[in-house]
Amino acid sequence: MLSAAQAYAAPRRLRGILGESTSEALVMAVLSILEFPDPRLRTVAKPVSEVDDKLRQLADDLLETMYEASGIGLAATQVNIHRRILVMDVSETRDEPQVFINPEISVLDETLGGYDEGCLSVPGFYEEVQRPRRIRVRALGLDGETYEKELDGLAAVCLQHEIDHLDGKLFVDYISPLKRQRIRRKLEKAHRLRA
Numbered sequence: 001m002l003s004a005a006q007a008y009a010a011p012r013r014l015r016g017i018l019g020e021s022t023s024e025a026l027v028m029a030v031l032s033i034l035e036f037p038d039p040r041l042r043t044v045a046k047p048v049s050e051v052d053d054k055l056r057q058l059a060d061d062l063l064e065t066m067y068e069a070s071g072i073g074l075a076a077t078q079v080n081i082h083r084r085i086l087v088m089d090v091s092e093t094r095d096e097p098q099v100f101i102n103p104e105i106s107v108l109d110e111t112l113g114g115y116d117e118g119c120l121s122v123p124g125f126y127e128e129v130q131r132p133r134r135i136r137v138r139a140l141g142l143d144g145e146t147y148e149k150e151l152d153g154l155a156a157v158c159l160q161h162e163i164d165h166l167d168g169k170l171f172v173d174y175i176s177p178l179k180r181q182r183i184r185r186k187l188e189k190a191h192r193l194r195a
């Protein structure tokens with residue numbers, strides 16, 4: 001997820017903050033991000049069965065890709081890898097990476113709040129989406145252990161947005177068909193010009 005107000009300059013240094021797997025000489029890669037209306041963004045991701053070095057490498061690559069693009073969240077679906085893992089960093093200092101594997105959320109407060117959401121897969125467009133304000137998430141960490149935490153504010157918005165990606169949903173699904181069609185046409189035109 002990307003928000004104009006949250007698109008901070010991205011630090012390039014990530015090594016060492018993700019645990020032991022990054023202490024070796026590890027090459028991180030910036031992956032290419034699928035853009036709406038690419039049908040691959042509609043794929044429902046499969047649960048991760050094992051947290052191994054390959055998955056930790058993927059987490060590193062997702063973070064590198066997210067920071068490079070000045071995003072605050074990125075789901076594996078967006079780089080055409082259909083497994084249930086996402087990363088985010090909603091800190092202003094851009095040094096608090098979080099990884100969620102097989103995340104499941106429960107809503108703690110049904111009250112909805114609106115936020116102008118953007119998305120690295122829908123570049124340049126922002127629309128208000130209403131979501132529950134407070135959630136609890138249960139997920140696996142990079143050590144393969146289950147953890148739980150409560151989230152509110154931007155972190156809650158971002159996590160719900162990213163989990164939607166794993167389910168093949170995009171924030172534009174919440175807006176009017178007319179607005180969605182307008183965004184689709186503009187992006188399709190941009191893709192044609194780029195090709």
Ligand SMILES: [Zn+2]
Pocket residue numbers: 001002118119120121161162165
């Ligand atoms: Zn997104």
